[in-house]
Amino acid sequence: MNNHNKAPVDILLTQPVPEAIDAELVSAYAVHRLYQHAEPQQLLREVGPRIRGVVTGGAKGLSNALMDQLPALQIIAISGIGTDAVDLRHAASRGIQVTTTPGVLTDDVADMALGLIINTLRRMGEGERLVRDGLWGTVNLPLARKVSGIELGIVGLGQVGKAIAQRAAAFNMRIAYNGRREQPESGYRYEPDLVELARSVDVLVLAASADGGQVLVTAEVLEALGPEGYLVNVARGKLVDEAALVEALREQRIAGAGLDVFVDEPNVPEALRDLNHVSLQPHRGSATQQTRLEMGRMVLQNLQASFRGELPPNRVI
Numbered sequence: 009m010n011n012h013n014k015a016p017v018d019i020l021l022t023q024p025v026p027e028a029i030d031a032e033l034v035s036a037y038a039v040h041r042l043y044q045h046a047e048p049q050q051l052l053r054e055v056g057p058r059i060r061g062v063v064t065g066g067a068k069g070l071s072n073a074l075m076d077q078l079p080a081l082q083i084i085a086i087s088g089i090g091t092d093a094v095d096l097r098h099a100a101s102r103g104i105q106v107t108t109t110p111g112v113l114t115d116d117v118a119d120m121a122l123g124l125i126i127n128t129l130r131r132m133g134e135g136e137r138l139v140r141d142g143l144w145g146t147v148n149l150p151l152a153r154k155v156s157g158i159e160l161g162i163v164g165l166g167q168v169g170k171a172i173a174q175r176a177a178a179f180n181m182r183i184a185y186n187g188r189r190e191q192p193e194s195g196y197r198y199e200p201d202l203v204e205l206a207r208s209v210d211v212l213v214l215a216a217s218a219d220g221g222q223v224l225v226t227a228e229v230l231e232a233l234g235p236e237g238y239l240v241n242v243a244r245g246k247l248v249d250e251a252a253l254v255e256a257l258r259e260q261r262i263a264g265a266g267l268d269v270f271v272d273e274p275n276v277p278e279a280l281r282d283l284n285h286v287s288l289q290p291h292r293g294s295a296t297q298q299t300r301l302e303m304g305r306m307v308l309q310n311l312q313a314s315f316r317g318e319l320p321p322n323r324v325i
Contacts, residue, residue: 017315019061020078022068025087026297029304033063037311052077061085061311066108067244067273067291069093075104083314085307088294089113091324092218092244100325107310107320109303111167113294118171120293121213121242122179124266125160128238128287129153129211153210153238153263156180161209163202163224164216164243165191172215184209187216206232211240218244227252230262238264242293245270254279257286268293 016038023043025033033039040059045051052074059078064070066088072095075081083105084094091106099106127133130152138144160181162169173183173196184197186205191198199205206212206229216224225239225248233239239262241248250271256262257280264285270276273291280286294300310320 017060018055018058019063019311020055020059022062022064022070025063025307026300026304028301029308032308037061061314063087063307063311064094066090067093067269072098075099075102083107083311083320085310085314085320087300087303087307090218090244092221092246096325104325105314105320106324107307107314107322108324109306110322112302112306113299114167114171116296116299117168117215117242117293118175120268120289121168121172121215121240122175124240124242124268124287124289125211125213125238126155128240128264128266128285129155129158131285133287134284158182158210159184159208161185161199161205161212162196163187163205163212163214165194165196166215166217168242169213169215170194172213203229203232206230206237207234209233210236211238214239214241214243214247216243216247218247221246223247223249225249225253227256230256233262235261235263237262238266240266242268245273250277257283 018038018040021039021041040051040055042048042051056077057079060080060082062070062081062084064084064086066086070084075098081104084099086108089108089110091108094106096106131149134149138147138149156179158181160176160183162172162183162185165185165187169185176183184199184205186199186202202224212233214225227249230252253265254277257265266287268289269291276288280288306322310322313320
């Protein structure tokens, strides 16, 4: 990838990547691992001026403070589809390219959403803990909620939202959605008012982009969801008023929640960890070997194109 007569391009990794992708990066570039360094600022002082590429995740992104310590930065290659953790305007002002890995993680995130719906409504986590703790036969769990045939509300009918709806249809779920615009060709019921959507469904699934940064699921939305309603979030934690969610769950003003994402990852409120009617995952929507490898290959393609002076194939800016 690099001319052997030239020094390799310096790149910064903010988090681990799959071994096969890591090996390709190491063979092509001078790789510096911010996530492994005991003194990150010392590393940045030493290599920051030489860094031309950053590989990061959608949730971690790259702060402006860190970006500004990299004067030669040419490309921020995000392994993921979210750009909310990178200030695109700031990057553009410096002529820095930002790329993502669209399309490949759609199925995995949609699968996670369905898994959380089933796990939460059927109270599978409680059942597993009971069996593991040797309490089967001595403790009676409350009856669960039937999954098939429920009213499902999807917030954000993009690629992931559509994939969730496709899966939900196989469970005979009746589907409605909220988004920036109506999509009549989808065949699903459009509800422009999120509060009204929450009021009309059994489960509200968040699959919206967080690029706008605003809270979508407010205390009012949770109140409308009601004591028999469930919230599932596979988008971004900051789309939900987390404090209001904790209170609604504690006071049983909603029936439960299935969460793969949180406001301040990896810090999950203790209140959420203590509640039986909440299913929790450590932001693993796209965490399969197959998808992470494909995402990694797209990162490699974006880096290669940028360093060859070409426009990367998955450029956002």
